[in-house]
Amino acid sequence: MCGIFGISDNEESAKLSYVALFTLQHRGQESAGIASVKNGKLSYYNSMGLVNEIFNPSVLASLSGKSAIGHVRYSTAGSSSVNNSQPLYFNCKYGEIAVAHNGNIVNAAHIKENLAKNGAIFQSDTDSEAIIHLISRSGKKNFFEAALEQLPKLKGAYSFLFLNKDALMAARDPYGFRPLVLAKKDSSFIFTSETCAAEVIGAEIIREIEPGEAAIVKNGKISFFRFSPIKKYSRCIFEQVYFARPDSVVCGHTVQSARYLIGKYLFEEMKGVKADIVSGVPDSGSAYALGFSAASKIPYVPVFMRNHYAGRSFIQPDQKMREFTAHLKLAPIKDAIKGKEIVLIDDSLVRGTTSLKIIKSLKNAGAKKIIMAVASPPIISPCFYGIDTPTKEELIAVRLKEKDKIRKFIGADELHYLSLDNLIKACGLGDKNFCKACFDGKYPVK
Ligand code: AMP
Numbered sequence: 001m002c003g004i005f006g007i008s009d010n011e012e013s014a015k016l017s018y019v020a021l022f023t024l025q026h027r028g029q030e031s032a033g034i035a036s037v038k039n040g041k042l043s044y045y046n047s048m049g050l051v052n053e054i055f056n057p058s059v060l061a062s063l064s065g066k067s068a069i070g071h072v073r074y075s076t077a078g079s080s081s082v083n084n085s086q087p088l089y090f091n092c093k094y095g096e097i098a099v100a101h102n103g104n105i106v107n108a109a110h111i112k113e114n115l116a117k118n119g120a121i122f123q124s125d126t127d128s129e130a131i132i133h134l135i136s137r138s139g140k141k142n143f144f145e146a147a148l149e150q151l152p153k154l155k156g157a158y159s160f161l162f163l164n165k166d167a168l169m170a171a172r173d174p175y176g177f178r179p180l181v182l183a184k185k186d187s188s189f190i191f192t193s194e195t196c197a198a199e200v201i202g203a204e205i206i207r208e209i210e211p212g213e214a215a216i217v218k219n220g221k222i223s224f225f226r227f228s229p230i231k232k233y234s235r236c237i238f239e240q241v242y243f244a245r246p247d248s249v250v251c252g253h254t255v256q257s258a259r260y261l262i263g264k265y266l267f268e269e270m271k272g273v274k275a276d277i278v279s280g281v282p283d284s285g286s287a288y289a290l291g292f293s294a295a296s297k298i299p300y301v302p303v304f305m306r307n308h309y310a311g312r313s314f315i316q317p318d319q320k321m322r323e324f325t326a327h328l329k330l331a332p333i334k335d336a337i338k339g340k341e342i343v344l345i346d347d348s349l350v351r352g353t354t355s356l357k358i359i360k361s362l363k364n365a366g367a368k369k370i371i372m373a374v375a376s377p378p379i380i381s382p383c384f385y386g387i388d389t390p391t392k393e394e395l396i397a398v399r400l401k402e403k404d405k406i407r408k409f410i411g412a413d414e415l416h417y418l419s420l421d422n423l424i425k426a427c428g429l430g431d432k433n434f435c436k437a438c439f440d441g442k443y444p445v446k
Contacts (some may be wrong), residue, residue, distance in 0.1 A: 001076065001243055001386055002086070003027030003193045004180075006069040006161040008168045008217040010188040014063035017070040020197040021051045022247040026245055027102075027193060037099030040063030040165040042096040046071075046085040067168050067217075069161040071100040076388045078126035079110065087163070087319055088128060094143035097164050101128035102193055103157030103178040103386040106445060111153070128156070140309060144216050146171055146329040148227045151214070155445055157236075157385035159189055159209075162384035167218040175386045175444050176211030176235050177252070189217045194248040205249070213310035231407040233433035234444040239385050239425045241376045242284055242347045251431045256287050258427045262375050263291020263345065265422040273343065273414075274318030275371055281346040281358060282330065288345040288375045296343075303337050303344070304361065330358060338366035342415035345373045350389060351415075352396035355410040363411065372412035377420045378403075381441040 003024030007013050011406060017034045032054050033046030043063055047054040052073060071086035078084045105111075108127030115133050115268055116122070122129055134153055138146035143164050151160075157177035164168040170191035172180045183190040183198035183205045190203050209215055212228035236243075246256035266288065267273070275429040278298045280289030281308060293300035307329055342362065349355055359370050378397030382389045392398050400406050407415035420439050426431055437443045 001027050001305045001388065002100075003072040003197070004069070004100040004102050004159060004161050005069075005071075005197055006100070006163065006168050006170060006190065007185075008067045008189045008426045009220050010066060010185070012059045013066055013068035013188075016201045017058055017068045018051065018055050019201055020192060021070045021072050023197045023200045023245075024072050024193060025051055027243065028072035030075055030080045031073045031082065032071060033085050033087050034060075034063050034070040034117055035070055035087040035089060035100075036063040036065035036068035038165055042098055042160070042163070042165070044089050044098055045088055046082065046087065048080075048082050048085065055352070067163060069098055069100045069163045070167065074388065075405070076130075076386050077104050078124060084124045086126075086128065087161075087229055088124060088126070088132070090132045090136075092132065094136070094146065095164055097132065097143060097162060099128060099130075099132060099163075100161040100280055101126075101160045102180075103173065104384055105130060105158055106156035106384050108156075123369055124355075127156075130444040131158075131160070142166075147171065148214060148225055159193065166420065167216050169214060169216045170209055171214040172209045174212035174231040175435070176208075176230070176233050176433075177444075178236065179208040179239060179244075182206045182209055182215065187220055187224050189215075191215070194244055196248045197244045199247075211227045232444055234435035235433060236383075236385065236387065236435045237423065237427055237434040238348075238376075238383070238438060241423070243387070246284075246287055251428050253429060256414050259284065259287035259375070260291035260294075261426040262418060262423065263288040263293070264295040265426055266345065266416070266418055267292045267295040267374060268372050269419060269422065270343075270371075270373065270416050273371060274370070275343045276340040276342070277301040277303070277336070278343040278345065279303040279336075281344065281354070284432070285345045285375070288347070288373075289343075291345065292345060298343065301336050303333055303342065304358070305333055306330055332361050332365040334365045336437065337362055339368055341369040341371070342367055343371045343373055344412075345375055347375045348379060349374050349406070350379055352406065352410050353393055355412070359411040369413045370411070370412060371414040371428065372416070374415070374417045376423055377417050378406075379438050379440040381438055381443075383438050384443065385435065385437075385445075387438070389420045
């Protein structure tokens with residue numbers, strides 16, 4: 001996962017990118033960067049770390065162009081290193097180019113292997129670099145024509161932003177796996193992963209960039225191009241389950257309201273459940289628990305204090321760090337827990353390690369019974385389109401198969417998963433165009 005942001009025609013382009021990337025920080029916490037163009041020359045600054053650690057007023061002042069693109073990174077392809085931080089910068093026959101990418105290009109290894117055989121030298125081990133090499137080999141007369149020609153060669157998930165001295169370009173893959181929205185602020189056009197990043201700078205949301213569509217902003221004007229027909233609209237359903245910010249809008253309603261609705265459906269599916277309180281694993285679990293509480297009339301009581309400075313438990317790509325931050329992150333609120341029968345809601349069970357730890361921690365704090373409710377179906381297949389999931393063998397639903405074995409492993413007294421039908425209903429409100437391969441194993445792209 002990653003977050004991307006781009007803005008045209010604005011004196012404050014780097015500062016606004018900074019604010020937007022800060023708002024997209026939940027999408028990636030390993031590295032961040034901004035590239036901007038001034039007087040026909042690109043400048044960029046990328047580094048490891050959080051957005052507010054990387055940028056300061058003097059760095060932002062050095063990025064003083066009128067158009068900019070930015071990126072926050074959470075590695076799913078390529079290692080977590082500064083070489084792989086984005087925007088990536090290249091100088092090719094079309095001049096200087098900066099690229100920001102969210103998604104996973106599934107045929108990148110194959111493309112890069114073929115290019116390397118013909119002498120290509122790569123500066124990163126990301127999948128994102130493949131497209132620039134393809135573009136630089138095109139016979140087209142300018143960069144953007146070359147990009148439109150070469151994009152169909154990529155397979156998998158990509159929402160791209162490209163910046164050169166002339167224009168800002170956005171492109172979304174023909175399946176629309178990863179989000180990409182268009183917004184407007186005065187005379188500036190904005191492209192970004194989530195609506196929250198446009199709204200924070202006072203921009204008005206226009207629409208999503210469609211699957212297989214590209215938009216180019218040049219001399220203050222926007223033009224739209226179709227480089228591929230829409231294959232099968234397959235927006236990632238896990239965005240609403242876990243990744244996206246609650247105030248972002250997907251399928252016409254906020255992520256928060258989708259989660260609230262899921263909480264209601266969970267209760268419907270668990271009719272007859274009895275408990276003293278319902279609670280969510282912060283932060284994403286809270287909206288689910290509020291919906292469940294409204295439907296069941298079981299009081300919603302927070303049982304964990306989340307340390308907001310500890311980061312997302314899973315976001316560190318290395319297992320040791322993951323365990324460490326999970327402990328740091330959630331502290332039980334003992335009085336709320338002692339002697340209680342608790343419906344506990346989390347968005348997902350992946351390896352099962354988070355639930356195992358938090359249920360142990362609730363039991364240690366004196367909980368009488370834990371009814372674990374998972375706001376999504378069992379994850380049975382890894383994601384190849386940009387969500388960081390482990391190998392199939394590591395997934396608890398694959399490893400242990402039976403629900404009762406999973407329940408025992410995590411130490412819950414009861415376990416319930418949301419049905420896929422209700423997940424789609426709550427997220428799409430009638431729109432069923434989702435990729436749900438992690439739940440049903442049906443991959444839209446091989
Ligand atoms: P696990 O502990 O492996 O079962 O993972 C499930 C927990 O990690 C849940 O609490 C989720 O909120 C969180 N989570 C699920 N998917 C991801 C992901 N791709 N990246 C980071 N965190 C995740």
